Amino acid sequence: MKCSETRRILRSGERPDERMLEHIRECGACARVAEREEFLTTLLKHAPAIDPPPDFDRTLMNKIESRRDSAASRTLVRPGILVPASAAVLLIAVLAIAFVLFRGQTAPEVAGPGIEEAPVTGSSETNVETGTNSEDLPDRNEMAGPVEGSASDLPAEPGAGSDPVEPAQDNEQVFEGGSRDLAAETPEDIVPPWADGTPRNVPDKVPARMLTPRELLAELGIEAELESGGWKVVSVRQGSIGSRAGVRKGDLIKALDGRPLTDAPLDAGGKRLQIVRGTRQMTLSIRP
Amino acid sequence: MALDRFELEQREVERPAVSHSELSDHDLIDATREGDEAAFAEIVSRYKGQLTNYIFRMLGDYEESIDLAQESFVRVYFAIDRYHSGYAFSTYIYRIATNLAISELRKRKRRKLYSLTGLFSYDDESDEVYQPPDDRPHPEEEVVSREMRETIGKAIISLPDRYKAPIILREIEEKTYEEIAEILGLGLGTTKSRISRGRGILRQRLERYLESDTDEVQ
Numbered sequence: 001m002k003c004s005e006t007r008r009i010l011r012s013g014e015r016p017d018e019r020m021l022e023h024i025r026e027c028g029a030c031a032r033v034a035e036r037e038e039f040l041t042t043l044l045k046h047a048p049a050i051d052p053p054p055d056f057d058r059t060l061m062n063k064i065e066s067r068r069d070s071a072a073s074r075t076l077v078r079p080g081i082l083v084p085a086s087a088a089v090l091l092i093a094v095l096a097i098a099f100v101l102f103r104g105q106t107a108p109e110v111a112g113p114g115i116e117e118a119p120v121t122g123s124s125e126t127n128v129e130t131g132t133n134s135e136d137l138p139d140r141n142e143m144a145g146p147v148e149g150s151a152s153d154l155p156a157e158p159g160a161g162s163d164p165v166e167p168a169q170d171n172e173q174v175f176e177g178g179s180r181d182l183a184a185e186t187p188e189d190i191v192p193p194w195a196d197g198t199p200r201n202v203p204d205k206v207p208a209r210m211l212t213p214r215e216l217l218a219e220l221g222i223e224a225e226l227e228s229g230g231w232k233v234v235s236v237r238q239g240s241i242g243s244r245a246g247v248r249k250g251d252l253i254k255a256l257d258g259r260p261l262t263d264a265p266l267d268a269g270g271k272r273l274q275i276v277r278g279t280r281q282m283t284l285s286i287r288p
Numbered sequence: 289m290a291l292d293r294f295e296l297e298q299r300e301v302e303r304p305a306v307s308h309s310e311l312s313d314h315d316l317i318d319a320t321r322e323g324d325e326a327a328f329a330e331i332v333s334r335y336k337g338q339l340t341n342y343i344f345r346m347l348g349d350y351e352e353s354i355d356l357a358q359e360s361f362v363r364v365y366f367a368i369d370r371y372h373s374g375y376a377f378s379t380y381i382y383r384i385a386t387n388l389a390i391s392e393l394r395k396r397k398r399r400k401l402y403s404l405t406g407l408f409s410y411d412d413e414s415d416e417v418y419q420p421p422d423d424r425p426h427p428e429e430e431v432v433s434r435e436m437r438e439t440i441g442k443a444i445i446s447l448p449d450r451y452k453a454p455i456i457l458r459e460i461e462e463k464t465y466e467e468i469a470e471i472l473g474l475g476l477g478t479t480k481s482r483i484s485r486g487r488g489i490l491r492q493r494l495e496r497y498l499e500s501d502t503d504e505v506q
Contacts, residue, residue: 047441052354
């Protein structure tokens with residue numbers, strides 16, 4: 001074995017094998033190198049040492065306990081879950097607010113069809129959609145129950161005595177013979193409910209077309225003659241619309257929904273007749 | 289049949305109690321997996337001394353060494369289900385400790401890099417303050433003086449990082465080349481080469497002790 005190879009192996013820190021030991025015994029220079037490398041190894045083994053502190057184990061167990069607790073809390077509330085959960089809560093809140101706002105805006109519209117489909121007293125129209133008689137329709141109104149509060153603000157429904165959407169209180173009074181000062185009411189105060197785009201509740205029997213007052217009154221079953229300030233009722237046909245509205249012979253019909261009845265043609269649509277009976281001014285509701 | 293099972297359970301319960309100190313590392317790991325805290329305490333007892341010293345010789349910082357040694361055990365504890373007995377437990381825990389120590393050394397280098405004080409007062413010799421708190425008289429005090437021990441410590445700590453762990457593992461912890469290669473994740477040739485180069489550096493730094501020794505020998 002060559003000296004160079006022996007010294008290279010000795011300096012690398014490798015332990016000499018039997019063949020190397022034999023060479024070292026024979027070679028004084030390599031023996032000194034071996035001794036020197038051995039002493040270096042001995043020196044390194046005497047690098048300073050420390051003893052772990054007495055509370056090493058206790059501190060370690062505290063760390064483990066602490067880490068275990070934090071791991072448990074992470075399991076309960078994982079960041080990966082926290083973010084989607086917050087997003088879901090936020091989304092639900094936004095949807096709830098949007099629903100409330102949407103409901104507030106659309107409540108009258110929702111109530112509208114329910115009112116239109118409300119039963120009309122005396123009517124025997126058959127509901128095409130359900131095949132049931134219109135008297136069954138209160139059930140449909142119950143479907144609009146959640147918006148009842150809004151529906152109560154809608155215009156009066158003629159003839160819908162038991163309907164949740166009752167006619168306006170003033171109309172009730174008029175129907176029962178109450179009187180109002182016609183002079184105090186301007187045409188703008190007595191706007192027909194469908195004139196502003198609200199659902200039309202007047203039955204088809206009252207034609208929405210241009211008629212002369214005579215023709216209009218004739219359709220209501222009223223025969224009248226034009227006098228100064230209005231149409232004097234000559235007769236009222238039994239069971240007619242005019243009769244149900246409470247028009248009597250001798251009444252002076254002055255206006256329809258605030259529109260003065262002269263000889264000129266007018267839109268036949270209307271709900272209220274302003275009349276003078278004797279000395280009293282009255283408004284009668286037309287109930288087809 | 290039920291009686292047989294009962295007797296079997298009885299035998300299991302009455303199994304002669306083996307002291308934890310007699311169990312192998314792998315048996316202690318298995319026991320720890322089953323919830324035996326005393327088994328884990330035995331593992332800690334076996335390795336805390338050498339692990340703390342290993343890290344201390346890498347860093348030269350007593351408090352940090354204790355902390356990182358404990359952190360090594362914490363990591364073993366929480367990853368105990370993932371540990372497999374394919375290789376020695378000592379290799380496993382030394383690898384964890386080595387990674388923690390190297391990570392700490394890198395942090396210190398970054399701190400030094402960004403520290404103005406570090407930039408202007410860097411001194412290879414004075415940078416590492418080596419103050420071992422062990423004041424007990426060493427049995428070989430007469431052979432290796434305290435001053436010599438401190439010099440040895442400084443020489444090791446001042447080694448480049450890539451040589452430090454291989455030298456400590458080989459010359460102080462007396463691991464085999466194969467174990468060192470496994471702990472450090474290096475090839476066998478690279479491991480030997482690093483040890484050889486590290487020894488070369490130490491030989492130069494400890495020259496005066498080696499010369500005197502050589503003189504004495506001669």
